[in-house]
Amino acid sequence: MSIDSGLAADACVALDRIWIRLAVHIRAEHKVVFPALAETHSDLRAPLQTLHEDHDYFMASLAGSVKSMHGPSPDFASARTAVEVLKLRLAAHNALEEGGVYPLVDKLPQEQLTPILGQVARELAFLPPRYGP
Numbered sequence: 744m745s746i747d748s749g750l751a752a753d754a755c756v757a758l759d760r761i762w763i764r765l766a767v768h769i770r771a772e773h774k775v776v777f778p779a780l781a782e783t784h785s786d787l788r789a790p791l792q793t794l795h796e797d798h799d800y801f802m803a804s805l806a807g808s809v810k811s812m813h814g815p816s817p818d819f820a821s822a823r824t825a826v827e828v829l830k831l832r833l834a835a836h837n838a839l840e841e842g843g844v845y846p847l848v849d850k851l852p853q854e855q856l857t858p859i860l861g862q863v864a865r866e867l868a869f870l871p872p873r874y875g876p
């Protein structure tokens with residue numbers, strides 16, 4: 744195994760782990776958090792759509808990065824650029840979630856909030872088998 748192929752394999756594992764952690768976060772938001780907020784806050788339609796589009800971008804970008812690192816000629820430059828672009832979009836995404844969306848979750852009535860938090864915790868803990876310690 745050459746140094747590059749070893750590094751490419753390590754990069755694939757790292758990118759895949761990022762993809763998995765982000766995917767379960769997205770799954771929890773799509774299945775639990777966003778529907779609960781959409782039900783109670785009709786004014787969140789546009790921000791939630793933006794967050795959905797960001798999620799689609801993140802998943803596609805990371806999947807593409809993993810793919811670009813496979814094979815006999817791993818494309819380190821493309822993967823690095825994709826991660827840098829993703830980091831910038833993720834910063835804006837997190838600002839929108841943390842500034843405009845999650846504070847509204849905290850304001851939900853306790854009887855609505857408690858099951859939401861339980862469902863989110865279950866979604867975050869439900870990882871694919873390949874995600875080992």
Ligand SMILES: [Fe+2]
Pocket residue numbers: 768769772794798836840
């Ligand atoms: Fe998100």
